[in-house]
Amino acid sequence: MKISALMPRQDKFSHLLESLSSAAHKSACHLKEYIQTSDATERHRLGELISNSKQSAKSTMSNITKSLCQTYITPFDREDIQEFAAHLYKITKTIDKVRERIDLHGISLEDGSFSKQVDLICLEGEAMNEMVAALGKGKASDLIITKTDILLDLEMKGDAVLAELLVSLFSNETSARELILRKDIYDMLEKVIDRYRDAGSIAVEIVLKHK
Secondary structure, three states: HHHHHHOOOHHHHHHHHHHHOOOOOOOOHHHHHHHOOHHHHHHHHHHHHHHHHHHHHHHHHHHHHHHHHOOOOOOOOOOHHHHHHHHHOOOOHHHHHHHHHHHHHOOOOOOOOOOHHHHHHHHHHHHHHHHHHHHHHHOOOOHHHHHHHHHHHHHHHHHHHHHHHHHHHHHHHHOHHHHHHHHHHHHHHHHHHHHHHHHHHHHHHHHHHOO
């Protein structure tokens, strides 16, 4: 192995993390369109885009793990990079699971009950893209802390939305099957919201360690 491969390559990890963050945000945007469209052909196309984003993120995650093993010196603690990347990958993976569950069970999207959570996830994705870009530049710690506050606020809103959705679901849904399926999707979307918050917390830890 060449010595250069063992030396710091901050740009390498920055590009990989930016790719993961972008895939997560794109997945959320595609899911937003997916739940809004009533056209079956368009929904199928968007579903494929969501699935492709997950595959792309999986490949990027594999590259990050491989690079961490092959690089002696990393720009940040390798455990932080691995954990941060894992959260971003799992966001994309969970969004694809939501799409898959809706497809598999033919869940109706007409009531728009998933929209509020997905809207919050899209906003989180925007904030995360900016955070990852700032991390890659090795500066803008104030921006990262500000964006983390935004993620925390969106996560709190997500908790409120979930509570509201569950009250409505248990009050109005008469089909046990539909109730279980919808609750599972609400919970998966809540996990995505929480993962963005957790990734943001790791970004702040990285900043504080290297300030």
